[in-house]
Amino acid sequence: MEIINRIVDGYHDVMDNQSDPRTKDWFLMSSPFPTLAICLTYVFTVKVLGPKLMENRKPFELKNVLIWYNLFQVIFSCWLFHESIASGWFTTYSFRCQPVDYSRNPHAMRIANGCWWYYISKFTEFFDTIFFVMRKKFDHVSKLHVIHHGIMPMSVWFGVKFTPGGHSTFFGMLNTFVHIVMYSYYLLAALGPKVQKYLWWKKYLTALQMVQFVLVFFHAFQLLFIDCDYPRAFVWWIGMHAVLFYYLFSDFYKQAYIKKAKSMKLxxxxxxxxxxxxxxxxxxxxxxxxxxxxxxxxxxxxxxxxxxxx
The missing domain is CATH 1.20.5 (Single alpha-helices involved in coiled-coils or other helix-helix interfaces)
Known part of the structure; x- marks a missing residue:
């Protein structure tokens, strides 16, 4: 019983005393458990419940829905990228070491607010998979796809809770740029065969994702070798995510493009x-x-x- 009490006290100490007080009362920020529950519900829905419900149904025709959804994601990603640039990247932020500004001045609050909206964007991306299930494209619901979308909200939650700004927003800045390109591709693909024949550059999207994770890896782990007022725990947190996602995306690239190309040539x-x-x-x-x-x-x-x- 004493051990349980210590764990509970430690949990409350971390959540209440060591987190950013500015974001603790924001929507979904008081505890990690609602976000965890949403992520687990997502995985269960797209891997078990959704395919079961669609088993004896015809695929949904979602052309117009996909066009508007991808257009929304392009606009949302453009705004998030603009906010990350406005926070100071390429101007006042340092690529070597950028501590978090925990003050309540308007600029610092704008950065924290942008981080929270980036966290919310990870939930909107669940619809990528949900639409696959509704169209019975179950082969698209891959291990890479589900892991990537399933853990991102939980991962970003910790960033908003403890470090909303500073060094870690480099990943968000890169990721929103990649999503502008990615959802633009999906938008064009949703317009139909007349446009799809020009979309020869699909495999380069995966390559762009991989480049992104390499940059995040080096940007995060450089803080292990220099002095910087930034939590080491988050250096490892972000860096290891980059390693995981690079492995998943590179494996997908090999399976989808390299091995497929060799098979076609054979x-x-x-x-x-x-x-x-x-x-x-x-x-x-x-x-x-x-x-x-x-x-x-x-x-x-x-x-x-x-x-x-x-």
Whole structure:
């Protein structure tokens, strides 16, 4: 019982005394458990409940919904990217070491507010997967997709709770830029076949995601080697997320593009070789027919029949 009390007291000490007091009363910020519950509900819905509900139903036609949804995400991502730039990236923020400003001045509060909206954006991205399920594109609900979307709200929650600003917003700045490109691609794809034929650059989106995680990895872990007034725990938190996501996205890239391309080349090679072999086989079969006397026998039988009929 004493151990449980210590755990509970430690939890309240961290949440109440070591977190950012500016954000503790904001929506969903008082405790991590509502966010955790939403994330778990999302995973259960897209992996179990959704496919079960769609099992005997026709896929939904969501063309217009997808167009408006992706347009919203492009606009939302543009605004979030603008807010991250307004916070100081490429102007006053240092790429080497940027502590969090915990004051209540308007600029610091604007940064914290932007971090909270970035956290909310991770929930809106759940609809990417929900729409896959509704259209019965279950092969799109991959391990990468579910893990990435399923843990991001929980991950960002800790950032808003303890470090809403400073060094960690580098990841948000990069991520919102990538999402501008990504949702622009999805928007164009939703417009139909007339536009889709020009979308040859899909695989480069995955490459862009991988570059993003490499940059986040080096940007975060540089603080392990220099003095900076930024929590080391969050250095590891952000850096290890970059490692995890880089592994998942690189594995997806290999499976979806490299191995698929090799498989297609092998298939084409087999088809070419088959087209060369088949005519030879047909020629040999004809020659074999005459050489074994079968064709000649047929001719003789016809002649004998004609003589008999006379």
């Amino acid at each position: 298939k084409e090679k087999v088809e070419v070789e088959s087209s060369k072999v088949e005519p030879k086989e047909r020629k040999l079969s004809i020659l074999n027919g005459f050489s074994n006397g079968s064709a000649l026998g047929d001719v003789r039988q016809r002649m004998a029949g004609a003589v008999a009929s006379q």
